[in-house]
Amino acid sequence: MENNQPIGIFDSGIGGTSIWQEIHQLLPNEKTIYLADSINAPYGQKSKQEIIDLSMKNTDFLLKMNCKLIVVACNTATTNAIQELRAKYNVPFIGIEPAIKPAATNSKTQTIGILATKGTLNSELFHKATEMYQDTTIMEQVGHGLVQLIEGGKINSPEMEDLLHSYLQPMIDANIDYLVLGCSHYPYLIPQIKKILPEHIQIIDSGQAVARQTQKVLEEKVGVSNLQTPEPIFYTNTNPKVLLEILNGKYTVEQIDF
Structure with a gap:
């Protein structure tokens, strides 16, 4: 089953790029959209309801970009919000939990x-x-x-x-x-x-396991892409300097009001 829509990935900042790298390495034909909600980092000190609200806001953003699957590349968001996300949205979610x-x-x-x-x-x-x-x-x-x-x-x-x-x-x-x-x-x-x-x-850490689970869900439920080396897209709502450094300056990062 073929599906060239992008994979959406969000985190409370730049950390989830460690998960993105594993996904990108395992699934190089998949287009990826990464959202860094750095302005609200870290999620770990927020209340459960705040984490749920931010996770839904991130999901809404990625669904507007036509994402076929969403990776919650944040342990705090997964452990506090993934059940609510799965209940609300009709799209597969991959979570990340401590191994x-x-x-x-x-x-x-x-x-x-x-x-x-x-x-x-x-x-x-x-x-x-x-x-x-x-x-x-x-x-x-x-x-x-x-x-x-x-x-x-x-x-x-x-x-x-x-x-x-x-x-x-x-x-x-x-x-x-x-x-x-x-x-x-x-x-x-x-x-x-x-x-x-x-x-x-x-x-x-959980990176490789998350990438393998993403591949499994794509193959079994959503459909895989056959795009040739698609360019990943990165968004952040703070200064993109640190995100660019983490990515070794290889990709463009767009700063957005979000």
Whole structure:
């Protein structure tokens, strides 16, 4: 089944581009439209209703662009709003949740760490996921300040290094052997995190799993595109400088009032 309409992807900022990259790599013939709601980042500190409202606003924008499927490339928006989105809109949604299952299943020390936003860790969906692994100690850490530093273009700053040390050292001391990144911004911190973690601790994020699920839904329900190297479209409602840097200046980014 062929369908050349675009895939819509939204996040509370630039972090979801880590998900976009995995989708773009796996599905190069699909046209993608990425919406960065950076003016409202981070979502993790907002109320559930605010997150739902913003997610619906983002969805409305992408549906106006004729998107055939929407990827919620934000853990906080997925865990707080995806049920409401699926109930309201007649379009498939792909969500992103912390990859607790592979970490808990494969952990030898039965202790894993999760670095995520407050909104994700407090969500009902997250609590349901963790309840399944009673035999595993799950160390939860809210990544206060990390998203703001990433959005501010300060990935390699001393402030980032200090924050990461303070969040990760207690997990190292507790003998975790897996670290789950529970925010789509955080894969951009992997080089920094690797400098702090001992080599045996594995880092897991959800990007590849989301891309595979997107492919599955396209093939089974929506239809795949056969466009030849379509140019992705990026929108942001703040200064596009940091988004352009994350994309290595390869693509154009349009700043919009949104």
